[in-house]
Amino acid sequence: MVAIASVAKSLKNLKLQNTTTHLFRLQSIRTLLLQSASESVKLQKLNDSDSGILEVNLERPETKNAIGNDMLKGLQYAFETVNTDHTAKVLMICSSVPKVFCAGADLKERKAMSPSEVQNYVRSLRSTFSYLEALHVPTIAVIEGAALGGGLEMALSCDLRICGEDAVLGLPETGLAIIPGAGGTQRLPRLVGKSMAKELIFTGRRIGGRDALSMGLVNYCVPAGEARTKALEVAWDINQKGPLAIRMAKRAIDGGLEVDMKSGLELEEQCYEQLLHTKDRLEGLAAFAERRKPNYKGE
CATH class of the missing domain: 1.10.12.10 (Lyase 2-enoyl-coa Hydratase, Chain  A, domain 2)
Incomplete structure (x- = not known):
């Protein structure tokens, strides 16, 4: 019995070692798949022999990844590219900007818009997130830091959400005398229930990663800085299935x-x-x- 237990332990350790090695390879081997329609959105593919894992990286540090028209075009182009890539199996949406996933819509840009231009922008944002939601492959939002307004609405459009403990999530639109207009009023209650969604939207309250996990808003909450590693683990697991x-x-x-x-x-x-x-x-x-x-x- 002792020998059997020893063998079982060895096999378990070997499996863990193999998984860790594979995750290290996935994290360290990356290549640019194509040029995006925006400099603030990069689409990459993990260059692994059995990988169908793609990454959209948000790179607009000067605005904390706020979504303006240029970034919106980049997101649309990236999502359309993924949907037509027959090798794609999983898509992760990440941020290259430290301590922020996406701060929401670009309010400075919006301030210069007319009401009709704002309406067209929000309609386009809503359509883009609906397209993301309908992608044929599983999608994972990798949240480190702030995911607010349109940033959280984008995460809500993904199949799975993984965050770091220092994540800050919220829909603050009512504080600006508007409502979440890119799907937040519909997707949030489907995840956390009507009453909780109403509280969060009515008050604009921001919540941390642990609270988001407890209410079912995210699938995993891990130590700060480890959300992408966890997302890769989940993506690799999905990648092994049919x-x-x-x-x-x-x-x-x-x-x-x-x-x-x-x-x-x-x-x-x-x-x-x-x-x-x-x-x-x-x-x-x-x-x-x-x-x-x-x-x-x-x-």
């Missing part, structure tokens, strides 16, 4: 939440049927029988 299955699971969950249970179960059946005749499903069965890692190709 990509077609992940896409169908996302479609079934998102679509099912908008309809009644009967219609949701019918949608689940439709999504399941689309996987029955795939090569990946047969590969998964074969790998299970042969006790090896499956080699999924998205076919």
Whole structure:
């Protein structure tokens, strides 16, 4: 029994070591995928042999990543590029600016807009975040520091949210005599419940990472500076699964939440049927029988 326990412990340590090594590779090997439509938005792909993990990096330090028209165009271009990349499996949205994810809309830029220009801007922002939400691959918001207003609304449009303990999240729009206009009034209550969402939006209260975790606003809260590492761990785990299955699971969950249970179960059946005749499903069965890692190709 002692020998068996020793072997089990050794295997566990080896698995942990392999995971740590792989995460180090993912963190250290990065290459620019393409030029964005904006200098403040960079799209990168992890240059790993089995990686389909992409990163959108926000880089506008002078405004704490506030979203102006130029950054908005960059985000739109990046999301469209990801959606047409057949090798993409997971998208992470990160910030290259220390201690800030995104401070929201660029209010200095907005101040110079006419009411009709503001309306068009907000409509475009809402449309962009809806497009992000509908991407065929899982998306992860990596939040270190402030995610306020439109910045939090962008994070709410992602499938998963991972933050550092020093994160500050909030929708302060009512303090400016407006409301969250890029999906915040709809996505926040779906995550944390109607009453809590009303409190946060009515008061504009800002919350920390631990509180965000306790109310279900984020999936993980980790020590400050470690959100990207945790996101890579989750992304790598997703990356090992059948990509077609992940896409169908996302479609079934998102679509099912908008309809009644009967219609949701019918949608689940439709999504399941689309996987029955795939090569990946047969590969998964074969790998299970042969006790090896499956080699999924998205076919």
